[in-house]
Amino acid sequence: MTADEMWKQSKLTGNYDSWAFGDNADMLAELVKKGIKTATCSALILYSLENCEIPQKNKYSVILDSNNNAICIIITTKVYIKSFNKISQRHAYKEGEGNRSLEYWKNVHKEFFINELKNYDLSFNEKLELVCEEFKVVYK
Numbered sequence: 001m002t003a004d005e006m007w008k009q010s011k012l013t014g015n016y017d018s019w020a021f022g023d024n025a026d027m028l029a030e031l032v033k034k035g036i037k038t039a040t041c042s043a044l045i046l047y048s049l050e051n052c053e054i055p056q057k058n059k060y061s062v063i064l065d066s067n068n069n070a071i072c073i074i075i076t077t078k079v080y081i082k083s084f085n086k087i088s089q090r091h092a093y094k095e096g097e098g099n100r101s102l103e104y105w106k107n108v109h110k111e112f113f114i115n116e117l118k119n120y121d122l123s124f125n126e127k128l129e130l131v132c133e134e135f136k137v138v139y140k
Contacts, residue, residue, distance in 0.1 A: 003062040006070035010139040016060035020068070023112050028097075029063050029071040033140055037096030043113055044081060044129040049120055055079050055133045073139035078132075084113070085126040094134060 001009075003018035021028040021040070031037035047054050055061075055076050063071045082091075084106075092105035114124045 001070045002068070003064065003070045006062055006073060006139070010073055012060060012073065012139065014060065016062055016073070018062040018064055018070070020064040020066060022116065025064070025066040029065045031096045032063050032074065032135075032137060033072045035137060037094075038136060039091055039094035039096075039132065039134045041087075041091075041095070041109070041130040041132045043116060044131050045122070046116070046120070047131065054131055060138070061135070071140075072137050074135040075138050076133055076135045078134040080132050081129055082132055083126070084109070084124075084128045084130060087130070087132070091132055 003016075007016055022042075028037060028040075044054075046052075057076055057079055059076050061074050061076070063074060065071055082088075087102070087105065089102045092102040093100045095105055097108060098104035110124065113128060117124055117128075
C-alpha cells in the first residue's frame with residue numbers, strides 16, 4: 001500500500017509527510033508499528049543542508065519500509081533539541097532499539113551519525129545537536 005492509499009484509508013484529515021528511517025528501515029518501521037519505538041532523532045545540521053523542515057508537534061507522518069510501502073501513521077507529540085552527549089536514558093529507551101539502554105543507543109547512533117555526516121564532509125563529535133522527536137501510532 002502506498003502512503004496516499006493508507007492516508008485515504010485512515011480517514012485522517014490534514015497534511016502529512018511520508019518517510020522511512022535512514023538505517024534498517026524495515027526493522028524500525030516494525031518497532032514503530034508495534035508501539036515499541038516511540039521516538040527518533042536526526043542531526044540538526046542536516047535539516048538545513050538538505051533544505052528540510054524540522055518536525056513539528058501534532059504533524060502526521062506515514063512511516064514507510066525500505067520499499068516505500070506504508071506501514072503505519074504516527075503523530076508527533078514532542079520535538080526538542082539536545083546534544084548527543086546529553087541524550088537521556090528515557091529517550092534511548094523510547095527509541096526502542098536493542099536492549100533499550102543509553103549505552104546501546106550511543107554505540108549505534110554514534111556509528112550512524114559518523115557515516116551520515118561523512119556524506120557532507122562533516123565529522124562527528126559528542127556535542128552534535130540532534131532533533132529529538134516523540135510520537136505515537138494513530139493508524140496501522
